[in-house]
Amino acid sequence: MCVIFDFIRRVPDDIIVLVDEAYIDFVEDETYPSAVQLIHDHENVVVVRTFSKIAGMAGARIGYAVACKEMIWYYNNMVNFFCASGTALAGAEAFLDDDEFRTRTRREMIKGRTYIMDELRAMGYEPYPSQTNFVACDMHVDPLKLTEQLRQKGILIRGNLGVPRMTVGDKEANHALIQALHEILQGDN
Numbered sequence: 001m002c003v004i005f006d007f008i009r010r011v012p013d014d015i016i017v018l019v020d021e022a023y024i025d026f027v028e029d030e031t032y033p034s035a036v037q038l039i040h041d042h043e044n045v046v047v048v049r050t051f052s053k054i055a056g057m058a059g060a061r062i063g064y065a066v067a068c069k070e071m072i073w074y075y076n077n078m079v080n081f082f083c084a085s086g087t088a089l090a091g092a093e094a095f096l097d098d099d100e101f102r103t104r105t106r107r108e109m110i111k112g113r114t115y116i117m118d119e120l121r122a123m124g125y126e127p128y129p130s131q132t133n134f135v136a137c138d139m140h141v142d143p144l145k146l147t148e149q150l151r152q153k154g155i156l157i158r159g160n161l162g163v164p165r166m167t168v169g170d171k172e173a174n175h176a177l178i179q180a181l182h183e184i185l186q187g188d189n
C-alpha cells in the first residue's frame with residue numbers, strides 16, 4: 001500500500017492532512033496514486049495543486065485545492081477573495097482548456113528529464129529517481145562550488161540542498177547543462 005494513503009488512514013480525522021501535488025503532472029510511475037480519490041472517505045484531506053510548474057505560470061500565484069464540500073466551505077469563509085489576480089485566473093482557465101498544451105509540456109519535460117538522467121549515468125553518476133521536474137544527483141564535488149561554476153556559464157541550479165538539484169528545461173537548456181557539466185567535471189571542451 002502506498003505510504004501516503006497508509007499515513008492518511010492512521011491520522012485521526014480531526015487533524016487536517018494537506019497533500020501537496022505540485023508535481024503530479026510529471027509523474028510517470030503508473031502506480032502512483034493521486035490523493036484526490038481519498039477526499040470522499042476522508043473529510044480531513046486537502047489536496048493542493050499549482051499552475052506554477054506544468055502551466056509554466058510560476059509568479060502568477062495561482063493554484064487550487066480539492067477537498068470535501070464542508071472543507072471547501074471553511075476555505076471559502078477564510079480566504080481573501082482578492083488573493084488571485086484576474087490575469088492569473090485567465091491564464092489558469094486558458095491552461096485548463098488546453099489539453100494539447102498540457103500533454104506536450106508533460107511529454108517534453110519527461111523526455112528532458114530522461115535525457116539529463118541518462119547523460120549523468122553515462123558520466124558515471126547515479127541520479128536520484130525523479131517523478132518531478134528536477135533531477136538531483138551527487139556529482140562528488142562541492143555543490144556550492146559547482147553552482148557557482150555553472151552560474152558563470154549562465155546556468156542556474158540549486159546548490160544549497162545537500163546535492164545539486166537541476167530543473168529540467170527545454171531541449172536547448174538541457175543540452176547546455178550537460179555540456180557545461182562535461183566541461184567543469186571532466187575537463188572536456
Ligand SMILES: *Cc1c(COP(=O)(O)O)cnc(C)c1O
Binds near residue numbers: 020063
Ligand atoms: C512549486 C511548488 C509549489 C507551489 O508553488 P507556487 O508557485 O507557490 O504555486 C508547492 N510545493 C512544491 C513542492 C513545489 O515545488
